Amino acid sequence: MYMPDIYRALGDPTRRKILLMLKSGDKTQKEIVAAFNISQPAVKKHLKVLLDEQIIKEQIHGKYRIYHLDLHMLQTAYQEMLHDIGDLLDHKLHSLKDYMEKGED
Amino acid sequence: MYMPDIYRALGDPTRRKILLMLKSGDKTQKEIVAAFNISQPAVKKHLKVLLDEQIIKEQIHGKYRIYHLDLHMLQTAYQEMLHDIGDLLDHKLHSLKDYMEKGED
DNA sequence: ACTTTACATAACCAAAAGGTTATACATGGG
DNA sequence: CCCATGTATAACCTTTTGGTTATGTAAAGT
Numbered sequence: 318m319y320m321p322d323i324y325r326a327l328g329d330p331t332r333r334k335i336l337l338m339l340k341s342g343d344k345t346q347k348e349i350v351a352a353f354n355i356s357q358p359a360v361k362k363h364l365k366v367l368l369d370e371q372i373i374k375e376q377i378h379g380k381y382r383i384y385h386l387d388l389h390m391l392q393t394a395y396q397e398m399l400h401d402i403g404d405l406l407d408h409k410l411h412s413l414k415d416y417m418e419k420g421e422d
Numbered sequence: 423m424y425m426p427d428i429y430r431a432l433g434d435p436t437r438r439k440i441l442l443m444l445k446s447g448d449k450t451q452k453e454i455v456a457a458f459n460i461s462q463p464a465v466k467k468h469l470k471v472l473l474d475e476q477i478i479k480e481q482i483h484g485k486y487r488i489y490h491l492d493l494h495m496l497q498t499a500y501q502e503m504l505h506d507i508g509d510l511l512d513h514k515l516h517s518l519k520d521y522m523e524k525g526e527d
Numbered sequence: 528a529c530t531t532t533a534c535a536t537a538a539c540c541a542a543a544a545g546g547t548t549a550t551a552c553a554t555g556g557g
Numbered sequence: 558c559c560c561a562t563g564t565a566t567a568a569c570c571t572t573t574t575g576g577t578t579a580t581g582t583a584a585a586g587t
Contacts, residue, residue, distance in 0.1 A: 329575085337509060345533080346533075356577065356578080358576085359576055361534080362576085379533090380532070380533050380534070380584040391507075391511065392511060395506070398432065399504065402496060402499060402500045403500070405493075406496055451563075451564065452562090452563060461547065462563085464547075484563090486563070531587095534583080535581075540578105541577100542575090543574070544574085546569105546572100547570075548570105549566100551564105552566090553564080556560090556562100
């Protein structure tokens with residue numbers, strides 16, 4: 318059984334850029350491919366990793382594949398990583414909530 | 423010029439365990455090697471990655487190499503990751519904050 | 528019906544990652 | 558000086574990763 322590995326998902330800069338792209342709105346695979354200068358199958362592999370880790374979701378719309386962030390999972394993922402670093406720094410998870418509260422406008 | 427990649431540094435479970443070890447105090451390479459059942463050169467490679475990413479520092483003490491956490495860099499890494507998650511989630515902060523508050527126990 | 532268009536899939540490749548064993552080097556103790 | 562200990566380095570191996578090209582398939586436009 319597959320153990321989701323958030324470090325794997327976020328460990329690649331292309332994948333992080335894809336996530337940033339999706340922040341500004343849902344995107345088709347075509348649009349994502351156009352934003353990088355790697356091939357369509359290469360992009361698709363990155364999307365598969367993000368799908369496997371459940372960081373993004375896919376919707377089929379005719380011949381299009383529309384991708385969008387799974388904000389819940391993404392937040393959980395970062396929470397996990399921050400928790401690991403937080404453990405090392407002796408200041409824990411609540412600082413994320415603090416950050417989010419201060420960051421609101 | 424080399425851009426430190428915190429995601430790479432934390433991407434391996436052995437390295438995360440090494441960091442956890444170092445949290446409880448500085449360690450010689452010998453002690454770190456003893457804590458895993460992989461070879462000394464394998465451990466050394468992990469240490470090199472952590473050194474490259476400047477997450478840990480090395481001190482030469484006679485024939486010993488003493489490793490310790492670079493808390494400042496960890497702090498920076500933490501901030502970097504907070505920034506990343508902020509970038510991704512900022513316009514959804516409200517619902518996430520609600521989620522986190524409900525999710526706390 | 529035919530042809531684009533968007534995506535899927537297969538086969539392949541080079542380089543990186545994570546490990547090994549064997550061996551060299553340097554320091555400290557007897 | 559000699560030997561044990563701690564670390565460094567070299568050579569090698571396997572698997573994974575991130576990419577490629579080529580080709581197949583399904584939906585949409587004309």
